Amino acid sequence: MAAKTPKPQELLQIDHRPPREWWMDRKVVFKPGTWCYAGRPENVKALDLPFPREWSPDEEDWKLPDNWKEIVLETFRDRLHKFRSLKVFMDICVRCGACADKCHYFIGSGDPKNMPVLRAELLRSIYRGEFTKAGQILGRLAGGRKLTYDVIKEWFYYFFQCTECRRCSVFCPYGIDTAEITMIARELLLEIGININWIMGPVANSFRTGNHMGLLPHTFKDNIEFLCEDIYDITGIKIEPTFNRKGAEILFITPSADVFAEPGIYTCMGYLLLFHYLDLDYTWSTYASEGGNFGLFTSHEMMKRLNAKMYAEAKRLGVKWILGGECGHMWRVIHQYMNTLNGPADFLEVPVSPITGTRFEHAKATKMIHILEFISDLIYHDKLNLDPSRNDHLVVTHHDSCNPVRAMGFIQEPRHVIKSVCNNFYEMPENTIYAETFCCGSGAGLNTDEFMEMRMRGGLPRANAVDYVHKKYGVNRMTAICAIDRAVLPTLMNYWVPGVSISGVCELVGNALVMPGEKPRDIDLRQEPLVRPTAEMPSEDESDV
Amino acid sequence: MFGRKKGGSETKANIYELLESNYHTIVKKWIDKVYDSYPEDGAKFLRNKKDPFANPVGFRITRGIEGLVKELITEEPSEGVEEFLDSILRVRAVQDFVPGDAVAFIFELKKVIREVLAKQLRDNIRLMEELLDVETKIDRLALLAFDIYMGCREKLFQLKVEEIKKRPFLQLEGVSCPSAALSLRQMKTLREQLNLVGSRRDSEQQGH
Incomplete structure (x- = not known):
């Protein structure tokens, strides 16, 4: 049987509105220009970091280690224990929304997952779903979810779309520092060999x-x-x-x-x-x-x-x-x-x-x-x-x-x-x-x-x-x-x-700076003439330096 | 490009006068259609935040749409059309839109006008004919929008290439790092090239 072709009436129903779906259901699409290349194996190896390999975020298989899930959860548990601040940041957000419209990536993209509150929620939902009783039992009802391969991809996408600039933290009434959350998320990813070359190289x-x-x-x-x-x-x-x-x-x-x-x-x-x-x-x-x-x-x-x-x-x-x-x-x-x-x-x-x-x-x-x-x-x-x-x-x-x-x-x-x-x-x-x-x-x-x-x-x-x-x-x-x-x-x-x-x-x-013994200065440090580049100023020959 | 064609009955308003008297409604509905192309939570922010510095996307969309509607109902065409289109498309060229979706908002204007003037258009052949004239202008606007969108995309590609070229060690053939460049006594050449790239870029930026 031939593939189903849309009828003319269906073709006319063009809708440019994005689909409405719960954020946990929306999968990341790796469109060029929105993600960075993976760390090259030689750079990862030079730093003794785990799992150096050739891989690319836009490919289906990220070649993760078999026990990636255990590694991430174990590292997460370790960081929660090590950094009291992380534990507090995971627990105290009341979703007041003060930070929501403060991120330059959200302002520029309109992508809700670039709201600092939701970016942090990407991690928080796993914290709830994997580490808290309420989240383990009630799941989504308690804002929790399980760690999956797609979550890892989502983390990579959004935590490498945060510049750790901390503008959002200026507005948070609880002082939650989303930059610190991003730092921890990147650490978790690093443990299973997920990193970007523009960082690994330098x-x-x-x-x-x-x-x-x-x-x-x-x-x-x-x-x-x-x-x-x-x-x-x-x-x-x-x-x-x-x-x-x-x-x-x-x-x-x-x-x-x-x-x-x-x-x-x-x-x-x-x-x-x-x-x-x-x-x-x-x-x-x-x-x-x-x-x-x-x-x-x-x-x-x-x-x-x-x-x-x-x-x-x-x-x-x-x-x-x-x-x-x-x-x-x-x-x-x-x-x-x-x-x-x-x-x-x-x-x-x-x-x-x-x-x-x-x-x-x-x-x-x-x-x-x-x-x-x-x-x-x-x-x-x-x-x-x-x-x-x-x-x-x-x-x-x-x-x-x-x-x-x-x-x-x-x-x-x-x-x-x-x-x-x-x-x-x-x-x-x-x-x-x-x-x-x-x-x-x-x-x-x-x-x-x-x-x-x-x-x-x-x-x-x-x-x-x-x-x-x-x-x-x-x-x-x-x-x-x-x-x-x-x-x-x-x-x-x-x-x-x-x-x-x-x-x-x-x-x-x-x-x-007027240097003692300098010659008359007619150019700046870029070797460009010291004249104001506007129409009303005299020409270069007449300029007074 | 938006030359106004006079005609129709002298006793009733022509399409441009109707558009003018419905300016605010048209602008509001068209802006809403543009915002509808963003995810719901993002659109809420774009709609509600009025500060131009806190919400530059909303600011640019509003400025662009207001300008375009004004241009559409103005007798004399102006250079401003491109600026207003640029105001919106420069943003959409870097956002998550495929090219078609990025410029699709132009055609939404047709829907908006038909909705707003539905009552007047009913059984009025003269107005319907005038509307076709307006819609032809909107089609031309769409083509211009595509040109501007492509201009922005090409600019992006150019910026990428410029950044790659600016990485100094890539400018020399057969040299993989700056230290190797030095050992080959090519540093002078490297710096000359650096200066060339720099002065070219700066003179482009400063327009002299």
Whole structure:
């Protein structure tokens, strides 16, 4: 008998509405652009993580170990025992909905499972169904369900659609931190060999060479020296930084993207100019050559392993304290986890600015301070000769990067610095900045090209606010103190708000800093002319620099 | 593209005047049809959250739909049509829609207008003829919507390629990592290429 073909009347009944079904019944569809490639076996193997193999999320068979279910439940039980916070987060949610519309992925996609409450419910329902009496007996009636292969796939899909930005947690009346729930879910998946290569690659590289890019010491050193050559061309100032120098007062650590990738390299040139200006007794390390820690997106254990390298290097070099560059999640690791993972760093001293004498008491445990609080303190004590007009070609807004702002309350320092080094600064609307800042849409190891559609969805709330200041004030530059931001926001702007470029704050500092003995500056650190790109300004030849 | 054709009885309103007097109803019903294409809980949020920064998708859909209806009933066509379509389609191009579903909302406007003007259209041949004129414009709008949708998709593919090209070590033939690049004394070339890519991208972004 021939296959049933629809009748014309049936064909005319076109309905574009999605089917209505209970969330537990809706299976995940792996559409390109919404998931990341699986970790390559060589990277998984390099980290001694379980079940390295070739597999792909869009295939039916994920080649899981036979006892995957036991492993997941056993690991879940272990984490519930180990982390009191997880147990509390599993039990106390009252589904008030305060977090529901706060996630950038939900706002951009309209997919209910991207609501933080439902994302957490993916895990919570298994907790109830497998570990609580009520859930075991009543099942769905008590919000419980059993762990199945489809649940694992759903977990992978949605927990790798969370950037751990913690915007939702700002609104939760109980203080439930969905980022921590995502972290645990990723740990559970890791135990049965489910992970993504965009995280496994950088982690394996960091483990091997000390940085995400896999740069070996000579490459790292050479590239910084290339940046110094560029600085010489632009300013006439010769800078000779030191590497792995024992006995230096300060160890400087920044994301490796600042050393190697645009537009971070211009931020790096800003660091180099500043340190030279101050004649700071500091050194770079070619081993602790990465501020980022993708271990945070892998497991607590991995975060600890990578974080330990920074402190081991500080100890080896015998420095007094550590200065950290413009990185995002590095600061979450330092501020919230370092002390219990690898601290206290008793072999270091509480950071004291050698220029102003300011003692940074808040860094008593970690012995590490942020470059912008260091600069803010310098500006406060009037120690820098700045010419903000050298940034007059830029109309600037500032994107609060999720981790510094929500994990360490780092709000005013960047603004103090920006306002001191440029004349045109405009804030985005208030419900998109400070603690309510919107994520770039690509954090937590999701900044890969195969995830582009999700990144553009998740980045829409941020881009939408940029679009507003771009149209209203002519903003053409957004600063961000996070290397992932600097890597992904140019793409996001290119799609949503063409005409806005991205940089770190220290790039603007580098432009404005008047170096003793410098040659007349007519170009910025990007080697672009110092003129304001608007119609009413004089032509390039007449421009006053 | 939305040139207005005058005609019909002088004593009764023509289709454009009817559309104008029902502007708000049409906009509301059309927006509802767009929201219906999202899962129920998502649609609830899109409908109810009015802050443009907390609900950018709803904001862009509302702005786009209002603009498109205005364009449809305006005598003189304007460049704004593309901007209003872009406002909606740039979002739908990155959401979970197959191409047909992404642009399908345009045709919903036909249904909306027939529903809203059902009473007036009944037994009125002149209005029915005028309606055909409007529907032809909606068909053209759909084609334009598809162009814009495809433009957004192509932009996405281009962005992916650009990101891959920006990975420095992939720019050199036969070199698998930056360290290998250095050992081959190709770092200079690498940096030159980096600068080229960077300045090209930046000049595109800044329009000079």
